[in-house]
Amino acid sequence: MTSATPYAGRIAFVTGAARGFGKAFSEALSGSGAHVVMTDRDADALQAAAAEIRARGGRVSALTCDVSDEGDVAAAMEAVRRDHGGLDILINNAGLHSEEYNTTMANTGIAGLRRLFDVNVMGVIICTLAAAPLMAGREGASIVNISSTAAYPVPTAYGVSKLAVRGLTTAFARELGGSGVRVNAIAPGLIMTDTIRAELSPQTVAYVQAQQVLGREGVPQDIVNAMLYLTSPAASFVTGETLKVGGGFTLGMG
Numbered sequence: 001m002t003s004a005t006p007y008a009g010r011i012a013f014v015t016g017a018a019r020g021f022g023k024a025f026s027e028a029l030s031g032s033g034a035h036v037v038m039t040d041r042d043a044d045a046l047q048a049a050a051a052e053i054r055a056r057g058g059r060v061s062a063l064t065c066d067v068s069d070e071g072d073v074a075a076a077m078e079a080v081r082r083d084h085g086g087l088d089i090l091i092n093n094a095g096l097h098s099e100e101y102n103t104t105m106a107n108t109g110i111a112g113l114r115r116l117f118d119v120n121v122m123g124v125i126i127c128t129l130a131a132a133p134l135m136a137g138r139e140g141a142s143i144v145n146i147s148s149t150a151a152y153p154v155p156t157a158y159g160v161s162k163l164a165v166r167g168l169t170t171a172f173a174r175e176l177g178g179s180g181v182r183v184n185a186i187a188p189g190l191i192m193t194d195t196i197r198a199e200l201s202p203q204t205v206a207y208v209q210a211q212q213v214l215g216r217e218g219v220p221q222d223i224v225n226a227m228l229y230l231t232s233p234a235a236s237f238v239t240g241e242t243l244k245v246g247g248g249f250t251l252g253m254g
């Protein structure tokens, strides 16, 4: 690996890649030399995002895939095996996080909870189990899960789903460590993606920002930087960890 293209020859699989963090991760990894398999359940937005990155010189392919659907994920992983022979980096990023899940269990309701846990929790399990055989024994193989600082105080259904992601990170770190695959997570604080700007109420945004100890707004590049660290050789002795990137959000909780 050269310093100009530290991910040259690497194959990465990013879920929820049509927008937000997933698109930013795909752009950063392909810009660093990896081939990125971008996946999302939103086919049109995914194709548009992949075309945009390709137009800027990135090496990406796009596969429509719902992470909560075992058949979709199996087909996508089989395409990776056929086209690339294996996988080096998996970013379990796809997640539901709109305001409707930032509430109590009762308010979310059984149908909403099933949908939330199917995507945010089962999606991580399904993708990790399907990717593990493709990653086993590959030097530097690394999985990054996207949790949330909402998983530290856990007053909402969403927070509980992201607490499960922290648990899965330690469980899979132990389960896959023997095959040389590191598994870590990032717990972003409030990061101003287009979805957050469109969906979170000004009250929620103001509440979270008031809890931060750093005054500035969180931006996707903050999470990209953490992902690049965790997938790099600089983190080769780090596994089972969840790195909070939230301007000290949880420090303000008392």
Ligand SMILES: NC(=O)c1ccc[n+]([C@@H]2O[C@H](COP(=O)([O-])OP(=O)(O)OC[C@H]3O[C@@H](n4cnc5c(N)ncnc54)[C@H](O)[C@@H]3O)[C@@H](O)[C@H]2O)c1
Residues within 6 Å of the ligand: 015, 016, 017, 018, 019, 020, 021, 022, 039, 040, 041, 042, 065, 066, 067, 068, 093, 094, 095, 096, 097, 119, 123, 146, 147, 148, 149, 187, 188, 189, 190, 191, 192, 193, 194, 195, 196
């Ligand atoms: N933005 C934040 O402030 C923030 C903070 C903490 C954690 N997170 C987490 O980071 C991740 C990405 O957040 P974002 O702000 O970029 O979100 P976003 O809503 O902008 O993008 C999420 C993408 O995931 C896709 N997706 C949703 N369900 C899917 C499924 N079942 N299968 C495949 N794709 C699916 C959507 O189509 C969308 O393109 C999520 O897991 C979210 O919970 C975000």
